[in-house]
Amino acid sequence: MLRLSKLTDYAVVVLTRLEEAEEGGVTTAPVLAAATGLAEPTVSKVLKILSHAGLVEGRRGAAGGYRLTRAIAEMPLTEVITAIDGPIALTACVDNTFGLCDAEATCPVRGRWDPVNDAIRRALSGISIADLAAAPAIVPHPEVVAAE
Amino acid sequence: MLRLSKLTDYAVVVLTRLEEAEEGGVTTAPVLAAATGLAEPTVSKVLKILSHAGLVEGRRGAAGGYRLTRAIAEMPLTEVITAIDGPIALTACVDNTFGLCDAEATCPVRGRWDPVNDAIRRALSGISIADLAAAPAIVPHPEVVAAE
DNA sequence: GCAATCTGGACCCAATTGGTCCGGATTGGA
């Protein structure tokens, strides 16, 4: 399975809740933790990463908290993934750097995942966080339930 | 980064070499290992998985070996990924099964990665192993070299 | 000056993955 880190999942949740909770002001990490059901240190970590990427803005001090830098509708999913998981690429060998793979000389696919990566980047661009939040609610799969 | 397992990478290499080496006959694992530069047990493992998925066919016995069940041009990349990494989905929560996530009640993105997964599946369908093998050879990135 | 909050980092534990190995089954040839 194409693993995406859990942190990215959390980030989407946190961003969504953050927009809901926002009333022009800031929201603290503990409040977001309570709203999402996640552990506070984890939420804090996610927010720190997102802050570093410029997706949210942290304000220190007594009345501090976090604030979105823009609406989640204007926030492409790719930016969140890139912020947390790093550049979008399927394999480590994909960036054409040298000296990583000891089978370099005989490896016939070195640097050839590019079309795949491009395809994925194209597929992901155009999807915003708001698109995820606005997706239809969960529909239980009857066959899954019945199979057990 | 959207990590894809190394085994998948190996699989593409092995399949490519397998088609090159094929002359109507079968190819043994040790021969493929030598041709790819990979360790023999690893190649064997990859072939076993691919065999289980029906992408290659193993023939036992003295004159045994492996054989492609079809040309790699007819072999979509998605099948290889699915065979080795499992179903193509970005997160573990994505299949709408229950009882996995303890924050289920408050998790606002449960089952909402579906559009993303669909987009990726669409992007990947239509890419065959042959497309990867036929991609232009590695062009060293001058800026990377110059940067060091 | 104090309390509340973000910031940046180090740190540890668990899980997944990469990789190896072995016994058994099967097939072809001597």
Added chain:
DNA sequence: TCCAATCCGGACCAATTGGGTCCAGATTGC
């Protein structure tokens, strides 16, 4: 008939990665 070569299925171990926690410091408002 026997033997060697090969695939097959599984168990097994080591290591890297990621999830998660915590703490000291900086900043801000009261």
